Amino acid sequence: MSSDESRRKFPGDVARMYDFSVLRQLRKREGLTIADLSVRSGVSPAVISKLERNQTSAELPTLFYLGRAFGMNATDLLMLAESRTAHRSKETQHQSGAFTFRDIHYGNIRALLGEAVAGGQVSNPEFHQDDYEVCWVLRGKIRVNLPHEQQVLKAGECVQFDAILTHTYEVIENCQILILHLKKGKRF
Numbered sequence: 530m531s532s533d534e535s536r537r538k539f540p541g542d543v544a545r546m547y548d549f550s551v552l553r554q555l556r557k558r559e560g561l562t563i564a565d566l567s568v569r570s571g572v573s574p575a576v577i578s579k580l581e582r583n584q585t586s587a588e589l590p591t592l593f594y595l596g597r598a599f600g601m602n603a604t605d606l607l608m609l610a611e612s613r614t615a616h617r618s619k620e621t622q623h624q625s626g627a628f629t630f631r632d633i634h635y636g637n638i639r640a641l642l643g644e645a646v647a648g649g650q651v652s653n654p655e656f657h658q659d660d661y662e663v664c665w666v667l668r669g670k671i672r673v674n675l676p677h678e679q680q681v682l683k684a685g686e687c688v689q690f691d692a693i694l695t696h697t698y699e700v701i702e703n704c705q706i707l708i709l710h711l712k713k714g715k716r717f
Contacts, residue, residue, distance in 0.1 A: 549587060555599050557643045568599035626651025627700065639710040645700045652697040653654040660710040662692035669704025
């Protein structure tokens with residue numbers, strides 16, 4: 530489907546789907562001219578200039594070469610250029626150990642708002658992948674038991690650790706906590 534056909538089918542949407550002016554921001558952050566980026570990537574200065582001014586869309590090989598010039602994958606560069614839209618979600622609720630959780634989940638983050646009464650506990654509250662976990666105590670007091678340490682947290686304090694580690698939350702005083710699971714960046 531040609532870009533003209535796309536515009537007819539989805540009026541106005543396709544033209545705003547990708548904003549390659551992000552290339553200018555990346556280039557300037559690196560202190561590069563268009564000519565420097567052209568040498569580094571092998572993409573012609575004319576194509577880079579047109580992309581930065583959103584006068585054309587990038588082909589996959591072009592994204593690959595430009596991405597590599599900035600130390601990223603083509604998909605990373607495309608994600609930066611993708612026009613952002615809001616993503617709405619609805620919470621779910623579940624019980625885990627002594628905690629009742631309200632849960633919101635997106636592709637790269639999961640937020641769990643949990644409440645429990647003194648004396649309760651939960652071990653490895655959720656199944657973890659290669660995530661970081663942040664626990665912020667909003668109310669009350671808890672103890673976080675990790676393999677080689679314990680952290681006692683009261684309202685207004687938080688801790689971050691590798692979620693793959695065995696861990697237990699013990700409730701010292703009735704509490705409300707916010708747990709964030711943050712996906713780690715992909716590695717080669």
